[in-house]
Amino acid sequence: MNEPQANDIPAKLTRCFSAVFPELSVQQIASARLETVERWDSVAGVTLATAIEEEFGIELDSPALEQLVSFRSILDYLTGLNAARGLPPIETIEHA
Amino acid sequence: MKLVEALEALNESPRPESPVLEIHLACGFTPLHFLTFLNAHLRREFPEHKIAVEAGLFGDLPGNLERLERAQGSAVVAIIEWQDLDPRLGIRQLGGWAPRQLGDITQNVRGQAARLSDSLESIARRNNVTLALPTLPLPPVAFTPGWLLSPFESELRELVAGLASRLGRSPGVRLVSSQRLDRGSPCSSRFDVKSELSTGFPYSLSHADNLAALIAHIIRNPIAKKGLITDLDDTFWMGVLGEVNVEGIFWDLDHRAQKHGLYQQMLASLSAAGILLAIASKNDPGLVEEAFRRANPILPRDRIFPLEVNWGPKSASVSRILQTWNISADSVVFIDDSFLDLAEVKNAHPDMECLRFPLDDDKAAYQLLEDLRDMFGKSSLSAEDEIRLDSIRASHTFIEATRTHEYTPECFLREAEGKLTVSFLKHPPDPRALELINKTNQFNLNGKRHTELSWKQYLNEANVFLLVASYEDKFGPLGKIAVVAGRSENYKLSLDHWVMSCRAFSRRIEHACLLHLFQKFDAKEAAFDFLVTPRNGPLRDFFADIVGSVPQTSFSMTRQQLLDNCPPIFLRFQEPSDE
Numbered sequence: 001m002n003e004p005q006a007n008d009i010p011a012k013l014t015r016c017f018s019a020v021f022p023e024l025s026v027q028q029i030a031s032a033r034l035e036t037v038e039r040w041d042s043v044a045g046v047t048l049a050t051a052i053e054e055e056f057g058i059e060l061d062s063p064a065l066e067q068l069v070s071f072r073s074i075l076d077y078l079t080g081l082n083a084a085r086g087l088p089p090i091e092t093i094e095h096a
Numbered sequence: 097m098k099l100v101e102a103l104e105a106l107n108e109s110p111r112p113e114s115p116v117l118e119i120h121l122a123c124g125f126t127p128l129h130f131l132t133f134l135n136a137h138l139r140r141e142f143p144e145h146k147i148a149v150e151a152g153l154f155g156d157l158p159g160n161l162e163r164l165e166r167a168q169g170s171a172v173v174a175i176i177e178w179q180d181l182d183p184r185l186g187i188r189q190l191g192g193w194a195p196r197q198l199g200d201i202t203q204n205v206r207g208q209a210a211r212l213s214d215s216l217e218s219i220a221r222r223n224n225v226t227l228a229l230p231t232l233p234l235p236p237v238a239f240t241p242g243w244l245l246s247p248f249e250s251e252l253r254e255l256v257a258g259l260a261s262r263l264g265r266s267p268g269v270r271l272v273s274s275q276r277l278d279r280g281s282p283c284s285s286r287f288d289v290k291s292e293l294s295t296g297f298p299y300s301l302s303h304a305d306n307l308a309a310l311i312a313h314i315i316r317n318p319i320a321k322k323g324l325i326t327d328l329d330d331t332f333w334m335g336v337l338g339e340v341n342v343e344g345i346f347w348d349l350d351h352r353a354q355k356h357g358l359y360q361q362m363l364a365s366l367s368a369a370g371i372l373l374a375i376a377s378k379n380d381p382g383l384v385e386e387a388f389r390r391a392n393p394i395l396p397r398d399r400i401f402p403l404e405v406n407w408g409p410k411s412a413s414v415s416r417i418l419q420t421w422n423i424s425a426d427s428v429v430f431i432d433d434s435f436l437d438l439a440e441v442k443n444a445h446p447d448m449e450c451l452r453f454p455l456d457d458d459k460a461a462y463q464l465l466e467d468l469r470d471m472f473g474k475s476s477l478s479a480e481d482e483i484r485l486d487s488i489r490a491s492h493t494f495i496e497a498t499r500t501h502e503y504t505p506e507c508f509l510r511e512a513e514g515k516l517t518v519s520f521l522k523h524p525p526d527p528r529a530l531e532l533i534n535k536t537n538q539f540n541l542n543g544k545r546h547t548e549l550s551w552k553q554y555l556n557e558a559n560v561f562l563l564v565a566s567y568e569d570k571f572g573p574l575g576k577i578a579v580v581a582g583r584s585e586n587y588k589l590s591l592d593h594w595v596m597s598c599r600a601f602s603r604r605i606e607h608a609c610l611l612h613l614f615q616k617f618d619a620k621e622a623a624f625d626f627l628v629t630p631r632n633g634p635l636r637d638f639f640a641d642i643v644g645s646v647p648q649t650s651f652s653m654t655r656q657q658l659l660d661n662c663p664p665i666f667l668r669f670q671e672p673s674d675e
Contacts, residue, residue, distance in 0.1 A: 019103035043128070046295055050129060051099045054301055059290075 102136035124157035137312035220268030323372035370481025411444035490572035
């Protein structure tokens with residue numbers, strides 16, 4: 001399993017979102033939520049989760065998947081995983 | 097390719113005017129990421145096309161195939177996994193794995209295989225089918241331990257092998273090679289249980305990626321190389337002939353030279369499949385002839401033409417070989433053990449594939465054989481493949497004969513006893529016609545190429561005609577050498593494609609074909625979808641002779657213009673009556 005580098009997390013996650021929802025700008029991705037992105041249906045959700053698993057070298061279990069309903073919640077989850085592995089905290093992401 | 101990369105590839109917009117390549121995907125599982133990877137790999141293989149992949153219904157492979165039986169001129173991708181042959185061979189249904197059920201599973205697989213086979217054969221009559229047979233491991237159904245090959249598993253594998261054997265004989269079906277799939281996607285890492293249970297998608301991402309890449313490559317069906325030029329010393333055989341004489345060259349196990357024997361064996365196989373072989377060697381010509389006569393290599397001397405053996409630069413020998421073959425450098429592979437000679441040839445012919453014979457590396461030598469198979473491989477052999485070498489020799493003899501001073505072209509052509517046979521059969525499409533359209537450069541109306549799919553779609557248009565001409569004379573047959581395709585309406589021909597093999601030049605076959613079309617369709621005028629290409633000078637010259645100037649774009653020619661400017665034709669004409 002690949003260890004995600006702390007500073008890579010926001011950029012890699014943004015790339016996953018951008019690949020699945022190409023119509024979203026970087027700013028829109030930062031605030032993306034299940035209920036606000038029209039194309040975030042079950043297929044898009046599975047694709048996004050699989051892309052994240054592959055990009056970060058992790059496996060998302062069912063309880064985790066249910067919580068991952070926004071860019072921010074996924075970022076927090078991945079950051080938590082990093083912290084649990086003893087890696088330094090990530091830098092604040094800037095989308096301005 | 098990673099999933100994110102595949103998704104990003106799909107987000108790149110092709111040019112609006114790009115032609116659409118429609119693919120029908122039939123599988124029993126939910127295609128999910130496989131669809132993404134297939135789309136992405138097809139975009140790589142067909143960068144000039146818009147790709148549209150349409151998938152059928154989840155869980156209904158037989159139904160999806162039956163619906164496709166009505167399709168025409170399409171590309172179909174079919175994937176059969178074990179669970180499509182019997183749901184008990186999957187993990188989404190609980191039908192039982194008891195020993196007493198194994199016989200019933202086998203029976204069911206047999207019946208389902210026959211049904212799917214009938215359906216695929218029916219689709220393949222009018223479409224191109226790319227088929228993958230079970231790629232996933234069997235579930236732990238049998239009562240035997242996993243390290244034992246059970247009779248149950250043997251029988252299932254025999255049934256699938258029978259299915260492959262039957263469908264492999266169908267001209268419209270191409271099967272994914274399981275051996276090649278194994279190379280990129282090891283069996284143990286193909287099945288994603290979690291994904292199969294949660295979404296109905298059974299493939300790991302790497303397996304989906306590898307399978308999609310292979311299928312996309314099969315659909316593109318890349319054009320094979322036409323000719324191979326090889327060095328002799330320390331390549332074709334082990335040893336430097338000029339130093340060790342005929343007694344000192346080897347290609348066998350006893351002399352640790354087996355890789356040279358395998359190389360010769362591969363060349364003999366390529367030659368029998370219609371690939372042109374020539375030799376470019378810095379050597380004494382007399383000694384080389386003696387070596388072929390006395391040492392009796394696996395590849396006989398008469399399968400090599402021409403033999404350029406001299407002390408001059410290799411690039412000059414290669415140039416003369418290309419001239420004799422009359423094919424371009426990008427269709428040829430040059431093999432030599434010398435880095436210097438490889439660099440010199442590459443410098444003179446940048447488009448040529450130049451490969452080193454790995455003299456001191458058995459593994460690399462074996463890899464070279466695999467690479468040659470891929471570069472020269474084709475899905476089927478044609479009658480033209482069998483006669484290609486003789487045809488090149490005949491053409492060479494023909495050209496040499498026309499150079500003698502005693503003969504005028506008229507006198508020579510009269511005595512050549514040329515015979516032109518034309519066919520207007522469109523269905524089933526003659527693969528040689530598409531091959532000529534996609535390979536010919538010099539006598540080519542516009543350089544426009546077709547995929548197998550777009551060619552079938554074009555021929556399916558009701559008013560399109562296709563002329564395929566074969567030629568032979570007393571020097572030997574040239575096989576199918578010309579293709580004309582177009583439409584005829586209101587006494588007017590509209591020609592969309594016209595190609596002729598360079599081997600058929602100087603026989604006035606082009607005049608004969610055009611005259612025949614005017615007569616057959618009672619046309620007064622012909623419009624040509626002509627485009628100047630960097631290499632279609634011979635066709636430009638032909639048009640200039642008939643209409644008085646070199647056309648720069650689409651133009652028309654009257655029948656009278658052709659009759660007024662047509663030189664005498666000495667060809668017997670034959671059009672089979674069974675059309």
